[in-house]
Amino acid sequence: MAAVLERPESKPRVEPALPGRLRGFQSGAREIDDAPMRVHGTLPGWLRGRLLLNGPALWELPKGQYEHWFDGLAMLHGIAINGGAGTARYRSRFQHSEDYLRSIALGAPALGAFDTPKHDRWFTRVISPRNTDNGAVVMARIGEDWISMTETPMVTEFDAATLTTIGRVRFEDDLHIDLMAAHGFTDADGNWWNVGIQLGPKSVYRLFRVAAGTRRREPRGEIRVAQAGYLHAFARSERHALVWECALRAQPLSLRFSGKPYIRAFKWDAGGGSMLHAISLDDGSVRSWALPPIFCFHAVQAWEQGDEILVELITYEDASVVDDLRLQPLRNCAPQQVLPQLVRYRLRPGHSDALPELVAAGVELPQVHPARIGAGAATCMWGSGLDPERRATFLDRTVRLDLRSGERRVWQRPNAVQLEPLFVPRPGSAVEDDGVLLVPTLADGDTGGMIGVLDARSLEGLAMLEAPQVIPFGFHAAFEPAAQSF
Template identity: 25%
Template sequence: MDTISVEVEEEFCEETNFESPCPSPLEGDKVLNMDFLTINGRFTPMSGQASACSTRSVSLATTPIPPEMLGEGEQEEQGEIVINVQPKPSRHLFESSGRTTPVFTWNPLPTGNSIVYAKGKDNEVKFKKFEDDSTDTESSAVSDAEGDESAITAETTHKKHDPSNCYPNCDVNVWLRSCEQEIVEPIAGEVRGVVPEWLNGSLLRNGPGSLKVGDMTFNHLFDSSALLHRFNIENGHVTYQCRFLKSDAYKKNKAAQRIVVTEFGTSAAPDPCHTIFHRIAAIFGKPGENVSDNAMISIYPFGDEYFTFTESPIIHRIDPETLETEAKLNLSDYVGIVNHTSHPHVMSDGTVYNLGMSVTKTGPTYTIICFPNGEHMFENARIVASVPARWKFHPGYMHTFGITENFFVVVEQPLSVSVPHMLVSQIKNEPMVSSMKWFEKQQTYIYLLDRDTGELKHTFHAEPFFYLHIINQYEKEGHVVLDICCYKDPAMLNCMYVDTMKNMQQNPDYARMFRGRPLRFVLPLNFEESLKRSSSVFSASKSWTGLMKRLSVGDDLDADDSLTLKNLVTLEGMSATAYVMPDSTIFCKPELLCNLGCETPRIYYEEHLGREYRYFYAISSDVDASNPGTLIKVDVINKTRLTWCEENCYPSEPIFVPAPDPQSEDDGVVLAAMVWGRDEENRVGLLVLDGKTFTEFARSEFETPGPVPKCLHGWFQSSTSKKSQ
């Protein structure tokens, strides 16, 4: 008699007793190696409903070979199979304090019990014996495609460091500075090189401005008071100015000279005038009224007006010439949402789309909001598509979304905002981050919503990963290609706690916590026949428990008798794969676009948003690189890249500006704001790179009256668009 021990989850989450996700079964770690990083082999198929708390699910990692796939003689040798169900305590894994995490890893196919899916002929995947001859090797350095010796190189993950100075090339203090004096009137910069004569307009930037309020300090980088920047380019000359966003949170904190508004990672100082009953009453107020309006993430145009964004439904209209804060809008006054992402999409006709969350009688729902171009964009806003969150009490954290010709793309990562905990945290005056839960054993879901009907058309599954930014997405020959800057888990959010940043030089794990890579997922749209074949092989209509009863243990297979999974991706030149799994879900394995950490990615947005593209631009996110302040241009077709860097210089998000009548996708310039590390706190600059060669055209540097921190996101307002306004 063979015995299979299967771990399953309890019926309910012991922590909340709500219908919520708990970690689903996971086999013991099996360390593998791939060409770009070390990986811990993990895979968890789902069964039944999405919530692992309310469904008993079985890991394929403990799954032996189906008897019908064995030879006749082998089947005769099989004895009775007994399944021992062993409950496993539920637990939540993402705490609000930092923790050591492994290097970002990938192993999207199941392994365990000496059985693994391995590549066979014709790009198929077969059950075969797995010989674990791998070792935990170091990440190798990657040279520049053009042979540039000054290019960024990833340090080895196990390199010995000076324990007091683990990252000698990285000065994280560029993020921790506080602006002490606004620059209301533009100051002129010293221009070196030649600014293209056609380049006229303003680079608008948003980001952290001050971590200090009186004698108090914010806990997290995302709490910092928003600071707006403007680099104005006119006839080869450049000026600079910066001003704080005059949000209600900023004005209240400044008036009180202490933190009186709770932020993402910081609790407000106790207010003796506000009792627990005031806080309970605030829960039932209008969305956005009980949260900070410190919109310090991004800037986007709505028609001829510019607005600052964060994830609350509050946005601020600013004057793009003076940076003055003009008005505050609560989008929940116009459409039924409780929050939205920091990154809406502006279409070529001026229509704006964003992803928000609505609360319905059936639970939280991800909704796509359309703001049609015109005089009354907000008054005419409407919800055009929606999909329910998979967990009623744990909707996913959303920072962005995608859009193609026919689909809205919603990527639901297993980082959620716990609704029960959020309600409790408001009563206890705790920051939002305390409500965030990471379910590392739950898969990532990718939803495709039809742009015409608003209905859910396809759902795809992938390994759990964390992300903030999608690079681009497009349709091609019956597939959706989706490029994302991915992390193994959300530990990088913990890396942005102020104390963690201050102590990063003594933390040898900091770089691994921040490790991410740009990955490409290819989602097949025509897989109905594969689903039918899968159903006949796997009996997918049956539960995983039923499937387990038909399985045998530990026998060798000949290749001819093996169970085959067909790769559904047929796009030429793509190594990303997708497979129909036994429960009829489509599981996607990504391919690596570039072996460098890439963040705040930008493309030729006006022309290639939602369309096939070749290049994206990003900043380095590898703090252990030889030069962490590196700009990167990636060719996603040839898998090559170009880099620009300067010692002690830290550029921000690169923005591509096309030349008039561009002859190619990279015919234009790349603009990036610059700050410098160490003792050069008052030095600010604007960099102008050739979009093709990624070499420097020109720069303008400024001496400011006080420190200027590094910024996050922005928008280029061309002089042409100014005149049209």
């Protein structure tokens, strides 16, 4: 039997009891140590490694609760896959961040969150402001060290094999960063790149790099703006970092002093439009292009074509998606009001405006072959899809999209939620879609979370991995190949 770690701090107040696939938005996940998973179907023999999942898992506490899907206290899930033996094993651990420890001790959200207000006093916010380090969004590597993060500068290291929290990463520099993209990039040499924002009367976006084996953030370029936009990610082409400036703009005084939830200290400014900035990786120089007002979480990719730069973004016409993803409407099956659009922007020298082209609609959480990031254009992508007729109220399909022809292939479980499809390439293959997709999913009748294993080209279902509990709905995943993890 699986060893369930019965720790007092891991027992939430669970409410409400949600039906069917909506259980993924419910607190109650347990810490489980090394449990076997049932394997339905046949795993590819070459698939060996550890699937790492991250996301919120605890929204209700005895004296208070979080308000948004993005807010819950983070849990890591590790799935060790041995395709040759046809086996998989599961474990889970809460991230023991400072926010987690304080919130569990208080019995209520201690440091505030994306859409949950802070509970500290005004004097504390002035003298000693605290940001959450609840790294529920993304996992990445600095060299061989695994880290998790959200949209603050606080980064937490963890052990990928045991999921144990190692502790806060202490950067050895004086770089001033108030906000930071959740999505950085780890390059082929193990260096980690990211973008942070220094807020003030004039705000500054700062591109930085942390070299493998170090803890020093090296500035590589900056952009000065009147008001910074909401920052979740950035893109990278062969020679540039591409930073989009959303029309949802930060109000620095409100972020510092008001005690409002993080996202409520931003204001939609359609009249100010949006911008796309290209920072040269060679010399830090910046070129900028104007866009209509957009809201954007994720990029598909960026690449260079002659003297032009092309960027593909998943955009929204406004920021109403933030409200659509609050817990109450999600738990009540309210449909998402605005569908995402995949837009390709052409950035031309000598022009001040980006030239947009609509590529597709209704897809989010995009993936391309990791070797294509910063190395030329990918020709296909994968993502989670929304029903364009809104008959389903949440992500309910896995999509493969040909970025040249627009051909779309779909894999769909009946009455299920399907989250980000993580692409794992077949070792040694140079073919762009030769590999598998690992898709977290939950259907109405499932007893535990299910991980779909799909052929990445055809979207044929190869296997399903059944977890010993419902895995709460998270956002992003990572894969550690067996040479490192076993």
